[in-house]
Amino acid sequence: MLHEKLNWRYATKKMDPSKAVSQDKVDRILEAAQLAPTSSGLQPFEIILVTNPEVKAKLREAAYGQAQITDGSHVLVFAAWDNYTEARIDSVMNDVANVRGGVSDALTSYYAGLKATYLPRSEEENYQHAARQAYIAFGIAVTAAAFEQVDSTPMEGFEPAKVDEILGLRARGLRSVTLLPLGYRAAEGDWLAGAKKVRRPIEDLVSKVA
Amino acid sequence: MLHEKLNWRYATKKMDPSKAVSQDKVDRILEAAQLAPTSSGLQPFEIILVTNPEVKAKLREAAYGQAQITDGSHVLVFAAWDNYTEARIDSVMNDVANVRGGVSDALTSYYAGLKATYLPRSEEENYQHAARQAYIAFGIAVTAAAFEQVDSTPMEGFEPAKVDEILGLRARGLRSVTLLPLGYRAAEGDWLAGAKKVRRPIEDLVSKVA
Numbered sequence: 001m002l003h004e005k006l007n008w009r010y011a012t013k014k015m016d017p018s019k020a021v022s023q024d025k026v027d028r029i030l031e032a033a034q035l036a037p038t039s040s041g042l043q044p045f046e047i048i049l050v051t052n053p054e055v056k057a058k059l060r061e062a063a064y065g066q067a068q069i070t071d072g073s074h075v076l077v078f079a080a081w082d083n084y085t086e087a088r089i090d091s092v093m094n095d096v097a098n099v100r101g102g103v104s105d106a107l108t109s110y111y112a113g114l115k116a117t118y119l120p121r122s123e124e125e126n127y128q129h130a131a132r133q134a135y136i137a138f139g140i141a142v143t144a145a146a147f148e149q150v151d152s153t154p155m156e157g158f159e160p161a162k163v164d165e166i167l168g169l170r171a172r173g174l175r176s177v178t179l180l181p182l183g184y185r186a187a188e189g190d191w192l193a194g195a196k197k198v199r200r201p202i203e204d205l206v207s208k209v210a
Numbered sequence: 211m212l213h214e215k216l217n218w219r220y221a222t223k224k225m226d227p228s229k230a231v232s233q234d235k236v237d238r239i240l241e242a243a244q245l246a247p248t249s250s251g252l253q254p255f256e257i258i259l260v261t262n263p264e265v266k267a268k269l270r271e272a273a274y275g276q277a278q279i280t281d282g283s284h285v286l287v288f289a290a291w292d293n294y295t296e297a298r299i300d301s302v303m304n305d306v307a308n309v310r311g312g313v314s315d316a317l318t319s320y321y322a323g324l325k326a327t328y329l330p331r332s333e334e335e336n337y338q339h340a341a342r343q344a345y346i347a348f349g350i351a352v353t354a355a356a357f358e359q360v361d362s363t364p365m366e367g368f369e370p371a372k373v374d375e376i377l378g379l380r381a382r383g384l385r386s387v388t389l390l391p392l393g394y395r396a397a398e399g400d401w402l403a404g405a406k407k408v409r410r411p412i413e414d415l416v417s418k419v420a
Contacts, residue, residue, distance in 0.1 A: 001211065002357045003238065006245035006350070028213070030416050034409050035216035037352055037364045043410050050419045092410075099408045128338060132387075135342045136349035140216070142247055143350060147212045154247045167419065198309045199244050200253050200302075206240050209260045209377065
């Protein structure tokens with residue numbers, strides 16, 4: 001089931017601008033990203049859902065003109081925390097306390113440990129760590145889109161500083177890491193649509209220590 | 211369907227050492243990781259599948275004693291390429307040519323473009339980029355395990371240099387980034403097994419630019 005979906009999807013090169021993804025499908029894709037596992041459950045990222053045509057046009061410019069951004073109906077921008085902070089970790093702790101029956105010594109102690117780990121680290125190191133977590137959610141969002149029979153284009157080819165500027169991300173303590181246009185493949189004009197998927201043979205990808 | 215699986219899974223804290231995951235389930239988890247999308251299709255990582263008890267015991271030591279590594283039947287070690295090289299990019303190009311009908315000018319030109327992008331970059335920058343791709347596959351492997359009703363523990367808490375040493379990864383141009391023990395949750399002794407999943411509310415995680 002999962003493999004069928006992963007085989008169905010591909011990095012769509014040409015979206016049909018006349019077809020929009022329904023809100024309920026977009027919601028389910030976002031909910032899957034929300035369920036992604038992240039280090040210590042911190043979910044150190046946000047997702048910006050862009051449908052505004054002017055903003056999409058600007059994002060396209062920041063992404064070397066890739067047309068999926070404007071031809072697709074939605075763009076998800078995955079933006080990692082620029083740093084771990086006490087306030088951010090406390091906010092997660094409060095969410096956990098709310099769901100799991102209040103603050104306890106064990107809970108406080110666990111999050112104090114996380115603060116002791118992250119807060120002394122450099123902003124760059126923490127950002128890189130946060131970005132990796134965003135990639136987990138990004139991969140799951142791509143997978144979720146396939147389950148919805150929605151096409152998507154996982155996209156790293158853009159200028160992050162420009163995307164950050166367009167969306168005002170730095171002021172919110174965020175840095176863009178990936179884009180995910182959502183839409184429907186154009187029946188014609190996508191050279192990759194019919195191409196056979198290429199993956200490294202499993203015996204090259206995986207080695208065994210038995 | 212996907213959401214049900216994502217809700218079922220959790221970072222298993224206690225595995226039952228008497229239960230082993232079947233080889234066909236492990237194979238399907240690896241095949242899902244193989245299908246993960248990566249930047250330009252380079253798949254810049256390998257997965258080391260560890261079942262050897264002595265090696266698992268060493269990995270456990272390198273991971274602050276986390277018992278899932280030895281209580282689970284299998285451990286997947288996700289190891290990113292330490293750098294992009296001409297040989298590695300050529301190898302991917304040859305795979306693509308083999309599957310999609312031979313070398314063409316367009317193909318050669320595409321991979322020449324990738325080399326022009328990656329080869330001048332620092333080893334550290336390329337490694338960080340490769341590591342992010344490994345995280346996509348890692349998230350999909352976690353998801354695939356849930357589809358197999360196999361428990362797993364996404365794990366970053368280990369000393370990468372020690373894991374690299376135990377598995378001889380640096381000599382192979384690899385650096386460990388995550389571990390994924392696979393097994394079956396212990397009926398008793400896992401405090402997290404019954405706990406409610408905590409996720410940031412969707413309205414905090416997602417903002418809209420409409």
